[in-house]
Amino acid sequence: MSQITKCEIQLEGKPADSVLEMPEPRKLFIPLESVRFSFDSVEVEENRSVQPGQVLARDLNNFSVPLLAPRAGKVKLGEIKNHIVLDEITQQEEEPYDHREDEAHIPQEMGSVGLKRYKLLALGAWQFVYDAHSSKLPDPFGTPRAVIVSTVNLEPYTAQGEAQLQKRLADFTRGLEHLQSLLEYQPIYLVMPDINSEFSRQLRESIRGYAWVKPVQIAPKYPGDNFAVIARKLGFNKEKDSPVWAMRTEAILAIDRALTLSKPSTVRIISFGGPMVKEPIHLKVMPGYPLKDILAERLESGPVRIIDGGVLTGAMVSEQQKGLTAECNGLTVLQEHSEREFLSFIRPGSDRQSYGKCFLSSFRGAFKERLNTALRGELRPCVACGFCEEVCPAGIMPYLIHKTLYSGELEDVEQMRVDLCVGCGMCSFVCPSKIDLRGEFVKAQEDIERELHAEEVQS
Amino acid sequence: MKILRKLFDSTRRHFDEGGTFGAFKPLYEAMENFFYGPATRTGTAPHVRDPLDLKRYMTMVIIALLPATLAGIYFYGLRTLAIIVVSYAVGGTIEVIFAVIRKEEINEGFLVTGLLFPLVLPPTIPLWMVGVGVAFGVLVGKEIFGGTGRNLFNPALVGRCFLALGYPSEMSAVWLKPGEGLTGSLLQWYDTAAVTGATPLGQAKLGEWANIGSLLWGTTTGCIGETCAIGIILGGIFLILTKVANWRTVVSSLGSFVILAAAFNIADPDRFGPVYWHVFAGGLLLGVFFMATDPVSSPNTNGGKWFYGIIIGTVTVLIRNLTGYVEGMMFAILLGNIVAPMLDEAVVYVRLRRLQNER
Numbered sequence: 102m103s104q105i106t107k108c109e110i111q112l113e114g115k116p117a118d119s120v121l122e123m124p125e126p127r128k129l130f131i132p133l134e135s136v137r138f139s140f141d142s143v144e145v146e147e148n149r150s151v152q153p154g155q156v157l158a159r160d161l162n163n164f165s166v167p168l169l170a171p172r173a174g175k176v177k178l179g180e181i182k183n184h185i186v187l188d189e190i191t192q193q194e195e196e197p198y199d200h201r202e203d204e205a206h207i208p209q210e211m212g213s214v215g216l217k218r219y220k221l222l223a224l225g226a227w228q229f230v231y232d233a234h235s236s237k238l239p240d241p242f243g244t245p246r247a248v249i250v251s252t253v254n255l256e257p258y259t260a261q262g263e264a265q266l267q268k269r270l271a272d273f274t275r276g277l278e279h280l281q282s283l284l285e286y287q288p289i290y291l292v293m294p295d296i297n298s299e300f301s302r303q304l305r306e307s308i309r310g311y312a313w314v315k316p317v318q319i320a321p322k323y324p325g326d327n328f329a330v331i332a333r334k335l336g337f338n339k340e341k342d343s344p345v346w347a348m349r350t351e352a353i354l355a356i357d358r359a360l361t362l363s364k365p366s367t368v369r370i371i372s373f374g375g376p377m378v379k380e381p382i383h384l385k386v387m388p389g390y391p392l393k394d395i396l397a398e399r400l401e402s403g404p405v406r407i408i409d410g411g412v413l414t415g416a417m418v419s420e421q422q423k424g425l426t427a428e429c430n431g432l433t434v435l436q437e438h439s440e441r442e443f444l445s446f447i448r449p450g451s452d453r454q455s456y457g458k459c460f461l462s463s464f465r466g467a468f469k470e471r472l473n474t475a476l477r478g479e480l481r482p483c484v485a486c487g488f489c490e491e492v493c494p495a496g497i498m499p500y501l502i503h504k505t506l507y508s509g510e511l512e513d514v515e516q517m518r519v520d521l522c523v524g525c526g527m528c529s530f531v532c533p534s535k536i537d538l539r540g541e542f543v544k545a546q547e548d549i550e551r552e553l554h555a556e557e558v559q560s
Numbered sequence: 561m562k563i564l565r566k567l568f569d570s571t572r573r574h575f576d577e578g579g580t581f582g583a584f585k586p587l588y589e590a591m592e593n594f595f596y597g598p599a600t601r602t603g604t605a606p607h608v609r610d611p612l613d614l615k616r617y618m619t620m621v622i623i624a625l626l627p628a629t630l631a632g633i634y635f636y637g638l639r640t641l642a643i644i645v646v647s648y649a650v651g652g653t654i655e656v657i658f659a660v661i662r663k664e665e666i667n668e669g670f671l672v673t674g675l676l677f678p679l680v681l682p683p684t685i686p687l688w689m690v691g692v693g694v695a696f697g698v699l700v701g702k703e704i705f706g707g708t709g710r711n712l713f714n715p716a717l718v719g720r721c722f723l724a725l726g727y728p729s730e731m732s733a734v735w736l737k738p739g740e741g742l743t744g745s746l747l748q749w750y751d752t753a754a755v756t757g758a759t760p761l762g763q764a765k766l767g768e769w770a771n772i773g774s775l776l777w778g779t780t781t782g783c784i785g786e787t788c789a790i791g792i793i794l795g796g797i798f799l800i801l802t803k804v805a806n807w808r809t810v811v812s813s814l815g816s817f818v819i820l821a822a823a824f825n826i827a828d829p830d831r832f833g834p835v836y837w838h839v840f841a842g843g844l845l846l847g848v849f850f851m852a853t854d855p856v857s858s859p860n861t862n863g864g865k866w867f868y869g870i871i872i873g874t875v876t877v878l879i880r881n882l883t884g885y886v887e888g889m890m891f892a893i894l895l896g897n898i899v900a901p902m903l904d905e906a907v908v909y910v911r912l913r914r915l916q917n918e919r
């Protein structure tokens with residue numbers, strides 16, 4: 102498996118570690134779709150009043166993971182397409198969790214562990230857990246081989262563990278204890294940056310004496326923080342029916358909240374950064390928080406692109422989307438490219454950094470760049486420069502998969518292990534022919550699952 | 561610049577579909593994107609991209625070729641410029657025609673081919689032959705394979721190979737003595753009086769070894785861009801530092817060449833020239849740095865590149881030392897181009913086996 106090569110993307114607008122608590126919203130616009138979930142099965146009716154923490158909808162394809170009401174309010178279903186709108190918001194204490202009806206789903210033999218795991222699902226903590234290799238939602242009652250807890254988020258820009266953990270280190274360690282109580286013997290790997298910061302010192306201090314937590318230090322270089330990359334580095338290859346669970350800081354805090362206080366986690370800390378944000382910072386918000394209120398007055402003027410997530414893997418926020426999704430861990434704002442540069446390709450380029458050292462900037466140190474959404478070139482056939490392979494953290498051969506996708510069968514593409522692609526986007530980023538490699542592979546993965554493995558899922 | 565912008569904006573409609581020159585849209589777009597970076601935006605993640613594009617990539621090769629090119633003009637006179645112009649004009653026209661036929665964008669690849677081709681020609685070559693050669697190279701070497709990125713062979717070498725086989729006397733019988741002094745041949749079209757019969761490699765077959773200094777500076781006879789070793793090495797190192805040329809190909813081809821040439825030299829010093837001489841004479845350096853490293857026609861995989869370089873280095877020595885040919889680089893690289901896909905297949909097979917074991 103290849104090393105993470107030296108290709109760093111330095112983007113302007115890194116969010117400060119401080120957290121801005123957003124004012125209480127008057128209305129919430131909760132999208133029914135997020136990256137992994139689509140909450141199709143709506144469980145509330147029009148004009149019904151809901152309590153905070155009440156289930157609004159579920160995703161039946163993902164272990165019925167619930168979409169919880171972040172606040173008390175009145176439900177409006179038809180007001181905006183694909184959203185549940187909560188009007189007349191009031192801030193009330195969440196109802197404490199009671200042993201609700203569906204405990205019948207819990208496997209009998211799991212006993213109290215099963216109850217706890219169900220509680221995580223019901224209180225919205227489980228949605229922060231990932232299958233490290235597929236990044237899907239793992240079965241809450243499954244048995245993992247190991248658990249990875251990461252405090253590192255390296256993609257520009259997603260929420261920093263450091264910001265999320267401020268003054269909450271005690272909750273975090275208690276959350277780790279809870280997590281351990283759900284497991285039998287499996288190790289918990291705690292991933293932290295390999296730099297000597299106050300944060301990592303505190304973190305190390307706080308887990309001293311927990312023999313079951315194994316600290317793992319990684320270089321702070323994207324995409325080294327990717328769960329699949331970490332898992333493979335730790336020696337856990339992809340195996341069916343034996344997942345590695347992976348989660349970030351916020352999952353541990355949510356687990357703590359669920360199992361210590363029996364309360365749902367609805368408020369979260371997200372990053373808000375990028376070159377077009379006047380004061381990049383972290384925000385304390387809840388799903389459904391109106392995008393309009395977040396963005397108003399906080400952006401530089403000009404055409405912008407709002408991204409749910411980081412610049413490399415995030416999804417473009419459409420005009421139709423009015424509020425934060427349930428899974429959003431950061432908003433990144435870029436300038437939409439519009440100005441065409443005169444004779445750009447023969448400029449010396451001391452102002453632009455490149456993986457190929459083809460610009461004058463190679464003689465100066467790293468600096469933060471004001472990148473926008475320009476493709477920065479024209480689409481061309483692959484020239485076999487090999488850059489994509491050099492930067493790929495998965496150790497696969499992107500150009501080969503690209504060629505095979507055009508000429509060969511889906512089976513051949515599967516043989517090339519497109520399933521190992523973690524979607525980090527580095528290949529597309531460096532490709533001088535501007536080929537949308539990541540997009541092709543994400544689609545190929547879906548196609549393979551749908552067309553070649555459809556029967557397996559059914560049986 | 562404003563005027564240019566206006567010109568583009570006011571003529572755009574003629575080139576749109578249904579416009580008077582609708583068929584020439586690729587040309588129009590190529591020109592516009594040449595002057596003004598394209599307006600395209602990223603559609604999906606990743607939302608930002610590296611500034612390097614194919615234009616820049618190819619520009620790097622051209623910059624790297626400049627020392628050798630300038631040396632060629634200095635040594636062999638202004639006619640060299642005319643050769644380059646013909647090469648670009650004919651090669652570019654064919655590229656445009658094919659882009660229009662295929663309704664595809666014009667590719668930057670010919671910018672390199674158009675310059676590389678003159679550099680491997682003898683300075684006395686008739687201009688019409690330059691046109692024929694580049695036309696053949698681009699057509700047969702590239703376009704029939706589907707254009708840049710899909711070609712099996714290096715187009716410049718295909719063109720040269722065609723001329724070498726079709727017009728052997730023009731390609732190897734007459735050579736120019738390079739100009740000397742402050743201005744070299746810069747003030748003349750070309751010096752008809754300075755004709756001679758042999759290159760250092762040719763003389764070597766007769767047992768005369770050119771002196772190392774003149775090989776380094778390029779004050780020997782030879783192809784336009786092949787004589788100035790220092791210029792080529794400078795450009796080549798530049799290419800490797802910018803990651804445009806892959807160092808593995810260069811190291812393995814030069815390395816295997818040096819080792820084998822040394823072995824020959826030790827075995828029979830009278831018959832086989834010394835290593836340094838072999839390295840600096842003839843087309844080896846230009847071939848190693850600029851043609852073997854052509855990413856499209858060399859293997860894609862890094863493993864493949866090692867074997868590919870070894871094949872090129874070895875075959876060159878063998879041809880130079882054991883056959884009647886004086887120069888082996890061209891055939892060695894074309895041979896390398898042929899086996900490149902097979903090398904790739906072998907390396908890919910091994911790598912995929914390893915990946916598949918990881919379930």
Ligand code: SF4
Nearest residue numbers: 493522523525526528
């Ligand atoms: S997105 Fe590209 S670089 Fe990243 S893992 Fe997939 S193939 Fe490799």
Ligand code: SF4
Nearest residue numbers: 483484486487489532
């Ligand atoms: S980076 Fe792009 S051009 Fe280079 S080998 Fe990969 S796909 Fe081809």
